Amino acid sequence: MATKKKQVARELLFGDLWEFDPAPETAPAGIADRYGLFIGGEFVAPKSKKWFDSISPRDEAKLSEIALAGQADVDAAYAAAAKAFPAWSKLPRAERGKYLYRLARLLQDRAREFAVAETLDGGKPIREARDFDVPMAAAHFFYHAGWADKLEYAAPGRDLRALGVVGQVIPWNFPLLMLAWKLAPALALGNTVVLKPAETTSITALKFAELIRVAGLPPGVVNIVTGAGETGAAVVRHKTAAKIAFTGSTGVGKWIQRELAGTGKRLTLELGGKGANIVFEDAAIDQAVEGIINGIFFNQGHVCCAGSRLLVQESIEAVVLRKLKLRMKSLRTGDPLDKNTDIGAINSKQQWERITELVDVGASEGAEIHQPACELPKKGFYFPPTLLSGVTQSHRVVKEEIFGPVLSILTFRTPDEAVEKANNTAYGLSAGVWTDKGSKYLAVASQIKAGVVWGNSFNKFDPTSPFGGFKESGFGREGGRQGLLEYGELD
Numbered sequence: 001m002a003t004k005k006k007q008v009a010r011e012l013l014f015g016d017l018w019e020f021d022p023a024p025e026t027a028p029a030g031i032a033d034r035y036g037l038f039i040g041g042e043f044v045a046p047k048s049k050k051w052f053d054s055i056s057p058r059d060e061a062k063l064s065e066i067a068l069a070g071q072a073d074v075d076a077a078y079a080a081a082a083k084a085f086p087a088w089s090k091l092p093r094a095e096r097g098k099y100l101y102r103l104a105r106l107l108q109d110r111a112r113e114f115a116v117a118e119t120l121d122g123g124k125p126i127r128e129a130r131d132f133d134v135p136m137a138a139a140h141f142f143y144h145a146g147w148a149d150k151l152e153y154a155a156p157g158r159d160l161r162a163l164g165v166v167g168q169v170i171p172w173n174f175p176l177l178m179l180a181w182k183l184a185p186a187l188a189l190g191n192t193v194v195l196k197p198a199e200t201t202s203i204t205a206l207k208f209a210e211l212i213r214v215a216g217l218p219p220g221v222v223n224i225v226t227g228a229g230e231t232g233a234a235v236v237r238h239k240t241a242a243k244i245a246f247t248g249s250t251g252v253g254k255w256i257q258r259e260l261a262g263t264g265k266r267l268t269l270e271l272g273g274k275g276a277n278i279v280f281e282d283a284a285i286d287q288a289v290e291g292i293i294n295g296i297f298f299n300q301g302h303v304c305c306a307g308s309r310l311l312v313q314e315s316i317e318a319v320v321l322r323k324l325k326l327r328m329k330s331l332r333t334g335d336p337l338d339k340n341t342d343i344g345a346i347n348s349k350q351q352w353e354r355i356t357e358l359v360d361v362g363a364s365e366g367a368e369i370h371q372p373a374c375e376l377p378k379k380g381f382y383f384p385p386t387l388l389s390g391v392t393q394s395h396r397v398v399k400e401e402i403f404g405p406v407l408s409i410l411t412f413r414t415p416d417e418a419v420e421k422a423n424n425t426a427y428g429l430s431a432g433v434w435t436d437k438g439s440k441y442l443a444v445a446s447q448i449k450a451g452v453v454w455g456n457s458f459n460k461f462d463p464t465s466p467f468g469g470f471k472e473s474g475f476g477r478e479g480g481r482q483g484l485l486e487y488g489e490l491d
Contacts, residue, residue, distance in 0.1 A: 020332070023339040025126045029116040031203055034065040037073055037226065038209035040080035041219030047072040052228075054203055057123035057345035058336055059379045066202050069225035074194070074234040077223035081165040081192040082240055084220030089162045089190035097148030100188060102215040104141035107134065110211070114204055118176055119336045121203040123345030123381070124299050126337050136461065137180035140479070143463035144184035147484055151189065154481055159491040162190035163266060164242035166487065167235045170205075171248045172198035172347050173302035173403075179205050181478045182245050183222065189487045191243075192221050196235045199228040200348050233259075241265055243487070247304075250401075250427075250472045268476025268486050270304065270468060272401045273429030276422035277307030277458060278444065280415075281316045283434035287456065289323045292407070295432060295458035297331065297385055300343055301405040302351075304473075305430035307458050309398060311418050314411045321389060321409065328372045328385050335377060343405055346381040355383050355404035362388045362397040362408075393424055401427070415440065419447045428470030432458045451477075 034051070036043040048070030054063045069077075088096070107114065115129040124133070151160045166186045170178035175197055186193050197205035209224050225231060236244050236256055243266035246256055250272040260267055277295050279288045295307030312320045336344030346352040363369055367388040376382040389409045391398050398408045412418040422431055431450040433441050445453040451469040454460055461467070466480035477483045 020340045022335070024335070025116055025119070025337045025339060027112040027116050029120055030110075030113045030207065031064050031117055031120070035067060035202070035206040035226070037067045037069055037077070038206065038212075038222070038224040039073070039077045040223070041213065041217070043209070046070065047076070052199065054121060054200070056120050057347055057381045058120060059377070060381075063120060064203060066199075066206070066226050069196075069227045069231045069234075071234050074225055074231065074238060077194045077225050078165060078238050078240040080220035080223050081194050084218055085162075085164055085192045088192055088218060088221050091190070093151060094149040096188060096190065097145045099215055099217055100141050100145035100148060100184060103211055104138045104145065106211045106214055107138045107141065107208075111135070111138070114176060114207060116337070117207055118204050119344070122172065122175060122201045123336050123347050124302075125341045125344045127339055127341070128299060133174060133177050136463075137177045140177075140180040140184045140463045144188040144484065147185075148188040151488075154484055154488075155490055160189070160485070160488040161491065163487060163489055164191065165240050166191045166193050166243045166245060167238060167241040168193055168195040168245045169232045169235060169248065170195065170197055172201040173299060173304070175201040176204040176208065178247055179208060181483075182247075185478075185484045186245075186487045187221065188484065191487055194223045194225060194235055194238075194241070196225050196227065196232050199226065202226045236260070243267065245486075246270070253474060266486075268468075268478070269474035270476070270478060271429075271472060271474040272403075272427055273304045273306065273469065273473050274309055274399070274401050274425045274427045275305050275307045275430040275432070275450070276309045276311050276425075276448070277432040278311045278418050278422060278434065279313065279316070279320060280418075280433075280435040280440065281313040282436040282440075284436065284456070285316065285319060285323060288434040289320065289327055291432060291434065291456070291458045292324060293327055293331070296407045297343055297405050298459055300346055300383070302347055302403055303459070305452060305459070306403075307430070307432050308402060308407060309422075309425075310407055310409045311412050311421055312409065313418075314413050317411050321387075324387060325370055325372070328387070331372065331374075331385055333374045333376060333382060333384055343385055346383050346404065349381055351403065352381040352383060355402055355406060358397055358400065358402050359386060359388070359406060362391065362395060365391075365395050365397075367391045367395065367397060367408075393421065399425070415444055419444055423447075423449050426472040429473035430454070
């Protein structure tokens with residue numbers, strides 16, 4: 001009876017009694033009314049003479065007009081990068097490192113401004129942009145700046161040289177961080193770059209171009225072209241590119257592979273995922289619940305390595321599900337500029353519609369849906385945190401990447417069954433294992449076909465650690481010494 005009373009009191013406390021006044025972020029975002037293309041060290045109007053609007057998913061307000069790059073613009077960007085390559089690649093390595101250090105410090109100096117711009121443009125909570133995205137982006141520039149004058153240690157006994165001009169295409173879920181993941185190692189090795197951000201989240205990349213000018217990078221070392229799929233295709237197909245680095249959907253990644261087959265271009269792909277988060281009965285349950293919450297609801301689930309499949313040992317399914325539902329009552333979904341917000345806006349209407357469709361499909365296939373009561377803003381694109389229980393391996397919501405705040409829950413009885421279910425997917429990007437026994441973690445993790453397997457944690461990242469996938473989650477690595485070597489030629 002006492003336990004029941006404590007449970008009711010806890011539910012009342014988290015579910016009904018705690019109300020927070022709004023705590024909006026008031027720092028200015030510094031977003032210009034219009035952004036041109038960044039080519040040859042200058043912002044220029046597009047030769048296509050076309051522009052498109054950047055819309056905030058927070059309230060569907062127009063943030064800025066963005067240049068739409070056509071083929072002639074992409075040609076100009078590659079020409080500028082090719083012109084800059086000889087001098088940049090021959091620059092003393094310590095001098096290249098100084099530029100990267102300068103970029104990192106400039107980003108730190110304007111961290112709050114970039115965080116607000118990232119939140120407005122992408123919809124993620126300001127706390128995440130402020131405490132994770134911007135600091136981690138700066139950390140990648142700091143880390144690779146340290147490598148710039150130590151390249152002989154990256155591959156002892158081998159000569160490591162730049163590839164040339166690199167084409168890079170980044171996604172909309174972590175616009176600034178993905179820019180850092182791509183730019184920092186390429187520049188440290190002496191490559192020059194043509195980069196295309198996602199069309200729905202171009203603003204922080206263009207704001208970063210302002211930092212490139214302030215840092216004094218030679219014109220043409222970094223060029224940024226904006227647009228949608230056709231612009232990205234022009235970047236990928238361009239004959240000047242020595243390498244293409246792409247982060248995005250598996251479908252587009254397969255298309256890029258077909259396009260580059262036989263061209264001799266280097267390629268790295270970081271694609272989709274359907275990560276398994278495995279919880280054994282000997283795990284610290286409360287700690288695991290926090291890891292589950294972080295693994296699927298961080299950045300609204302717009303994470304390729306999200307723990308979107310929860311595999312929980314059958315003996316503790318009831319207690320884990322109860323604790324998850326209770327924990328979800330305390331999550332705040334709403335205005336991403338509010339510092340109290342845990343789950344912000346879905347990045348675009350198109351993505352919101354896909355999430356809605358797949359959850360509806362899950363319901364039609366017999367899944368039990370749990371969504372905590374929450375009042376969503378009337379404007380903008382918002383989706384409540386969602387649990388889908390009673391599903392099987394054959395359900396679409398278990399097989400397909402939803403890329404939203406939706407968790408599918410399955411059970412297992414033995415470690416072998418957990419491994420079999422974790423690997424029963426076309427993807428292989430990430431996984432998590434929760435257990436009190438180190439030997440069990442090592443045994444299970446070694447059998448999971450995923451590029452990253454976290455132990456009693458989830459979504460832990462560091463610039464020194466390589467990240468990448470297997471199977472349809474792509475190939476190649478980003479971060480760490482391994483990610484650096486992806487941008488060099490070994491002699």
